[in-house]
Amino acid sequence: IMVDAADYQPLSGDAPVIANMQEFFLQGSVLDTCVDKIHERLQGLCDNVSPEAFTDHERTYVMRNTTSNMPITVKACQSLVDKSAVPWQIKYMGNTDVGDRTKSAMIRSSVSVAVSKDPSEFLEDLGFVLQFEVILKGYFYRKGRLKITVAKLSGSIDPNKHEAGNMSHLIEVSALASPLDESAGDEVRIFSQFLRPIVFLDKVDVRRLQ
Amino acid sequence: MGVAYVSPWKVPAGQNVQQNIEELHNSIEQLGAIKTGLFTVECESYHAVNVANSKTLHLIHSTEYPASRFACFEDGPSIVSDVMLPSFLSKLRSVWQPRKGGRIESKGHRYELGDFVLKTGIISMGPSTKGISLEVEYTPCVYPCDCWGIITELLKGFVGENMVTNMPTLILEKSKEIYTPDITMQQYVELFSNIRKSNLVR
Numbered sequence: 001i002m003v004d005a006a007d008y009q010p011l012s013g014d015a016p017v018i019a020n021m022q023e024f025f026l027q028g029s030v031l032d033t034c035v036d037k038i039h040e041r042l043q044g045l046c047d048n049v050s051p052e053a054f055t056d057h058e059r060t061y062v063m064r065n066t067t068s069n070m071p072i073t074v075k076a077c078q079s080l081v082d083k084s085a086v087p088w089q090i091k092y093m094g095n096t097d098v099g100d101r102t103k104s105a106m107i108r109s110s111v112s113v114a115v116s117k118d119p120s121e122f123l124e125d126l127g128f129v130l131q132f133e134v135i136l137k138g139y140f141y142r143k144g145r146l147k148i149t150v151a152k153l154s155g156s157i158d159p160n161k162h163e164a165g166n167m168s169h170l171i172e173v174s175a176l177a178s179p180l181d182e183s184a185g186d187e188v189r190i191f192s193q194f195l196r197p198i199v200f201l202d203k204v205d206v207r208r209l210q
Numbered sequence: 211m212g213v214a215y216v217s218p219w220k221v222p223a224g225q226n227v228q229q230n231i232e233e234l235h236n237s238i239e240q241l242g243a244i245k246t247g248l249f250t251v252e253c254e255s256y257h258a259v260n261v262a263n264s265k266t267l268h269l270i271h272s273t274e275y276p277a278s279r280f281a282c283f284e285d286g287p288s289i290v291s292d293v294m295l296p297s298f299l300s301k302l303r304s305v306w307q308p309r310k311g312g313r314i315e316s317k318g319h320r321y322e323l324g325d326f327v328l329k330t331g332i333i334s335m336g337p338s339t340k341g342i343s344l345e346v347e348y349t350p351c352v353y354p355c356d357c358w359g360i361i362t363e364l365l366k367g368f369v370g371e372n373m374v375t376n377m378p379t380l381i382l383e384k385s386k387e388i389y390t391p392d393i394t395m396q397q398y399v400e401l402f403s404n405i406r407k408s409n410l411v412r
Binding site: 063065067068070072090092094109111112113114115116117119121122125126127 | 258259260261265267281283286287288289290291292294295297298301302304305306392
């Protein structure tokens with residue numbers, strides 16, 4: 001999803017600044033039949049601007065040959081709607097920390113870089129391998145620093161190619177903040193509660209997905 | 211933004227870099243150029259630690275394009291990005307790490323002479339000075355094939371008749387296409403690589 005990263009700090013020219021931004025987020029899904037209710041509620045709760053439609057082609061790359069034995073995941077994202085206005089983005093996604101019960105949201109480290117062209121060759125030379133790709137089509141809402149997306153995932157751009165079993169939309173509420181800022185996680189959880197009972201957004205135990 | 215040619219400036223044997231660059235500044239100022247500030251082009255090199263014969267990745271930061279970063283592999287793909295690229299690379303530090311002694315920069319003065327922008331920089335690796343770089347940019351034109359003549363004419367004006375006027379390969383490959391700043395950065399990378407190689411020989 002195309003979002004401007006918060007306040008760029010121009011590099012001082014010395015050692016690179018390690019911007020340790022963390023993404024606090026919760027996810028859930030709704031059946032397509034109920035998605036209009038979500039849109040209505042979000043229009044009421046969110047900032048007073050029209051929701052932005054987006055269609056993103058997102059490719060997920062993985063690098064496995066690391067000294068720490070943890071695979072590194074990076075997503076390359078391109079907007080299919082307005083290619084001239086929105087640049088390609090590469091987004092590093094750290095491992096998701098589900099945290100203990102005291103943490104309100106899932107946390108992962110996140111670095112987004114806007115790039116001038118399709119980064120596939122560049123990523124492949126860095127040692128990344130394409131794992132999978134999806135098309136995300138939906139709407140993007142904002143409330144202060146919260147970012148809410150309601151999107152349908154599909155495996156191909158062709159609208160006629162119907163995918164069996166995919167009858168729901170993915171909802172994600174997230175906020176970018178420094179890892180010390182616990183209030184971001186609370187904000188995400190409190191907002192998510194306003195979406196009940198249409199959708200219950202919660203932490204997802206990624207280990208169960210493996 | 212126009213077409214830029216980056217070349218090393220040969221410091222005659224026996225002269226030191228400081229004197230030589232002063233002379234160069236004098237020649238440029240005599241042509242009527244006005245000093246408009248300072249510039250820096252820095253290059254940090256990375257390599258993959260657990261891969262044999264890893265490709266080198268160069269990350270360039272130029273004050274002329276402060277909101278951008280340029281990354282290029284040696285003989286490989288290049289990409290232009292925003293300022294977050296070094297942070298992104300630092301997340302890959304379990305694989306990609308800066309090369310020891312890999313930082314090299316060219317730092318100096320920026321001049322404007324009519325439609326030209328001239329940059330004279332002292333190239334240094336850490337505390338040691340390695341040479342001088344000269345960048346000549348002809349701003350109104352974006353096709354190298356159309357303005358190569360005027361760039362070399364200006365250079366001859368203060369270098370002398372015996373200067374090399376062949377288009378470097380990097381520009382020649384795309385001389386009929388619109389010139390982009392990443393070609394300038396690749397020229398700096400080539401210049402810096404040559405300096406590193408000559409450094410090893412000594």
